[in-house]
Amino acid sequence: MALAVFDSEDPYRSVQVRGVVAGRRAGEAASEDIHRLSRHYTGHDYGDPEGRISYLIAVESWSSYGLPEVG
Numbered sequence: 388m389a390l391a392v393f394d395s396e397d398p399y400r401s402v403q404v405r406g407v408v409a410g411r412r413a414g415e416a417a418s419e420d421i422h423r424l425s426r427h428y429t430g431h432d433y434g435d436p437e438g439r440i441s442y443l444i445a446v447e448s449w450s451s452y453g454l455p456e457v458g
Contacts (some may be wrong), residue, residue, distance in 0.1 A: 388444060400453035410443035417441045 388408060394400035412420060418436035425433035 388442075394453075397453065402449065402450045402451045402454065404446055406444045406445070406446040406448075409443050412441040412443065418449075422442040 389403065389405050391401060391403045411418040418433075419438050420441040421433045421439050425431065
């Protein structure tokens with residue numbers, strides 16, 4: 388899989404992640420995943436977690452543009 392995230396205020400700032408799907412979570416486990424993310428960003432549980440699926444990604448490489456070096 389590949390995922391690219393761009394800064395909405397500066398499209399020259401981005402992060403790209405590449406990897407393979409290493410696992411899949413459904414049911415209660417996936418519901419807890421979305422609740423955990425929602426609590427982190429909004430402070431409360433996600434409204435309707437039914438039917439969610441989480442994919443676990445083994446990152447093989449990543450890169451960034453326009454961001455400070457990490458390390």
